[in-house]
Amino acid sequence: MKNSIALVLLLVSSLGFSQTLVTGKVTDQNGEPLPGATIAEKGTTTGVISDYNGNFEITVSSTEAVLSVSYIGFETQEIPVSGKSHIEVGLEETAVSLSGVTVQGFSGVMGKSRKRTESIQTTPESVTALNSEGIERAGITDISSFSSLVPNLKFNSSQSIGLNFITVRGIPQVRGGDAPLAFVIDGVTVPDPSLLSQDLYDLALVEVVKGPQGALYGKNAIGGAVNIYTKDPTNKMGNQLKLGGGNGGFKLAQFVSSGAIIKDKLFYRFSTQYKDFDGLLTNEFLDKKVDFREDINVRGQLKARLSSNFSITGSYQYFNIDGGATYYSVNPTGTDGEFTGGILDPNPSDGNNVIFSDVLGRSEMTNNYGTLKMDYNLSGVKLQAITSFNKVDRSTNGDLDFLELDGLTQGEEITTKTFNQEIRLTNAKTNTKFDWSLGGFYQKIKKDFYQNGTTGVDFGGPDAYDTADYINETQTIALFGFGDYKLTDKLTLSAGFRLDMDNFTQDDLLFATNSERDNSEFQPKVSLSYQANKNVLLYANYGRGYRNGGYNAQPTDLFNGDFDDETSDNYELGFKTSSWNDRLIFNGSVFYSTLNNQQQYILDLTTFIAGVYNYDKSEVFGFELESRARLSNFLDVFANFGLTDAEIVDGGTTGGEDGTLTDNTAYNGQKTPFVPVSTFGVGLESSFDITDNLKFSGFLNLDTTGKTYWHESNRDAFTTDAYSLLDTRLGLSYKNWKLELWGKNLTDKAYYQEFSPGEFVGSPDDVAWRGQPLTVGTSVSVKF
Structure with missing residues (x-):
């Protein structure tokens, strides 16, 4: 062990010899970060770009090097290093007006899909990203609003707060299982998919990278990853207050403050938000709104630069969401002319989808999330250690028959605790053919799950019963590495791996059983990219993804006592192009995936038990296109299209532990459920100065x-046709003030986020979860 440590230290010291690592931050005159600024060592070919928070790292030839810092629309500065290892750069806007069409903040969005800062257009992955400016213009407030801009990605919610359904490239999320996307906040993987329900604000970057990303993000990145980076604490004091309101009794209050406690040494950032919504959907039986929601969010960060090479960042977030639940729609007339539920049209229309339960459902989710990140910069090598803890408490109570009958109710209590520890070594050299990172990861997840219900008089009650009471624990140890090697100036080979070693245990208190199993999964990734010229990138990728299995509450006819790990092998060809003086971007990719043991969910109402089962084999073929054009300095047009053909190749069999086997091979050749066959988006974005102090922004x-x-x-009876939603946001800024008007689902389109056919779960009723109707609002904010 001692010899291994000595070898690592020797490697680190030798890699860092003879070069100087300089870190820094580029901001404007107001202290706001400038992402995509160019930082170059004068007289050499060494250069880097600043990230989404304006930060940069560059290795220079000597301590007397001179850095040239430039950004479109700002005066270029030349700054001597003079032995300093950290430099703060403030750029001033140029007094000379720009001629022609500029692309500031357009094609130069900086992402971090491969754990390092690089332009989206030079990243050999299918990536959609927005920096802080784009997030604000598009009105991104949650994952749902961002997913509408990403081809082959769909985000739905249903039943209760924290219950989400994400589908990416033909791979859906299932209840009781994990999401097909890794969810990463500030570089920390957060495993609980319920956290995707939280509001997004005060962000520097949000991006989605698609295709298996197990080598970079570990298990459950079988379809990709969502990266969210919050804004850094700043060295200059700044505050923002925002107030808003809208229909349905919507109210918003938001406050953000950042600055230096000790200039250049200790910085803070504090942000908090409160949202309240009375609701727009009505329970016709109770005559009450059911989609109400109250959301309180608090976030704090402290960053200490203890030396020129060592910094520590601590963050803590708390949020509490309280809202409606279990308000499924039913058919108001049923099959016999009375209000008994029954067959429901999967394409909602007036009078066909009515909320008519006798119980007002309610759910709540509370989250406590803390991280401690330590960064140590050696010459040419960066050592990073990230420790995080997360606790989520969720509860749900509501109807289960979804009618006015004194019938069935449901209740659920879930507590999830997660501890993560990651140590990573990363190359920090700028001008090198070989870029690399390697490290280790440990994670422990403990999930306490309790579910119960009651049977009312109309169902032969009253009786109370428990349906599930168990504790699941997962421990993971992982080793990973990733590297890029420039074979030529244009051709780059990338390869990486991750080995996840998992131990799963379940202590079932209801059925007095204990289960344990181990699993190891090797997830390789190989990529070859060819930069044909500065405007054309071609790439080919192979990656393996892994979503862990688990245990059901108990076996039934429809599923086993456990469900298997799911794996995928994905092959992808893609291109990224820019033309017309960088005013037109056109990107695309085609992909093919084979999935073994794809997970699927079903609720067995004959036993009131929900469970997950597996298809033996399925496959997905698809493609996606994204384009954006800057028609003038004042107007962008953008579009995206995704097509997915997801098919069950071998449905296999499940159940049978009680002697009754469910044969799913009858569905061989059918389309995988919960997967839209296509997605399409088109829009306009505009921003221009009306006067020196008055600015306009628009998004459609x-x-x-x-x-x-x-x-x-x-079957057509269980299939929803295509539908479209129209959103917009308009803004007027005057000096430090900003007024915004926004609208979602402007045509008030009725649509379903989930549809459950009763025929296949032992229920006489079809039920569905309605999407949000037309919402409009306004807000005013001031910076000071």
């Missing part, structure tokens, strides 16, 4: 979700 987006099959049978 039409998002179309294609046909969606809700069951393996693919």
Whole structure:
């Protein structure tokens, strides 16, 4: 062990010899970060770009080097290093007006999909990203609003707060299972998919990278990863206050403050938000709104630069969301002319989808999340250690028959605790053919799950019963590495791996059983990219993804006592191009995936037990296109299109532990449920100065979700046709003030986020979860 440590230290010291690492931050005259600024060592070919928070790292030839810092629309500065290892750069706007069409903040969005800062247009992955400016213009407030801009990505919610359904490239999320996307906040993987329900604000970057990313993000990145980076604490004091309101009794209050406690040494950032919404959907039986929601969010960060090479950042976030639950729609007339539920049209229309339960459902989610990140910069090498803890408490109570009958109710209590520890070594040399990172990871997840219900008089009650009471624990140890090697000036080979070693245990208190299993999964990734010229990138990728299995509450006819790990092998060809003096971007990719043991969910109402089962084999073929054009200095037009053909190749069999086997091979050749066959988006974005102090911004987006099959049978009675949602946001800024008007689902389109055919779960009723109707609002903010 001692010899291994000595070898690592020798490697680190030798890699860092003879070069000087300089870190820094580029901001404007107001202290706001400038992402995409160019930092170059004068007289050499060495250069880097600043990231989404304006930060940069560059290795220079000597302590007397001179850095040239430039950004479109700002005066270039030349700054002597003079032995300093950290430099703060403040750029002033140029007094000379720009001629022609500029692309500031357009094609130069900086992402971090491969754990390092690079332009989206030079990243050999299918990536959609927005920096802080784009996030604000598009009105990104949650994952749902961002997913509408990403081809082959769909985000839905249903039943209760924290219950989400993400589908990416033909891989859906299932209840009781993990999301097909890794969810990463400030470089820390957060495993609980319920956290995707939180509001997004005060952000520097949000990006989605698609295709298996197990080598970079570990298990459950079987379809990709969502990267969210919050804004850094600043050296200059700044505050922002925002107040807003809208229909449905919507109210918003937000406050952000950042600055230096000790200039150049200790910095803070504090942000908090409160949202309240009375609701727009009405329970016709109770005559009450059901989609109410109250959201309190508090976030704090402290960053200490203890030396020129060592910094520590601590962050803590708390949020509490309280809202409506279990308000499923039913058919108001049923099949016999009375209000008994029954067959429901999967394409909602007036009078066909009515909320009519006798119980007002309610759910709550509370989250406590803390991280401690330590960064140590050696000459040419960066050592990073990230420790995080996360606790989520969720509860749900509501109806289960979804009618006015004194019938069935449901209750659920879930507590999830997660501890993460990651140590990573990363190359920090700028001008090198070989870029690399390697490290280790440990994670422990403990999930305490309790579920119960009651049977009322109309169902032969009253009786109370427990349906699940268990504790699941997962421990993971992982080793990973990733590297790029420039074979030529244009051709780059990338390769990486991650070995996840998992131990799963379940202590079932209801059925007095204990289960344990181990699993190891090797997740390789190989990529070859060819930069044909500065405007054309071609790439080919192979990656393996892994989503861990787990245990069901108990076996039934429809599923086993456990479900298997899911794996995928993905092959992708893609291109990224820019033309017309960087005013037109056109990117695309085609992909093919094979999935083994793809996970699927079902609720067995004959036993009131929900569970997950596996298809033996399925496959996905698809492609996606993204384009953006700057028609003038004042107007961008953008569009995206995704097509997914997801098919069950071998449905296999499940259940059978009680002697009754469910044969799913009848669905061989059918489309995978919960997967839209296509997505399409088109929109306009505008920003210009009316006067020196008055500025306008506008955003309009039409998002179309294609046909969606809700069951393996693919019957028309369980299939939703394509539908479109129209969103907009308009803004006027005067000096430090900003007024915004926004609207979502402007055509008030009725649509479903989930549809459940009763025929296949032992229920006489179909039920569905309605999407949000037209919402409009306004807000005013001031910076000081």
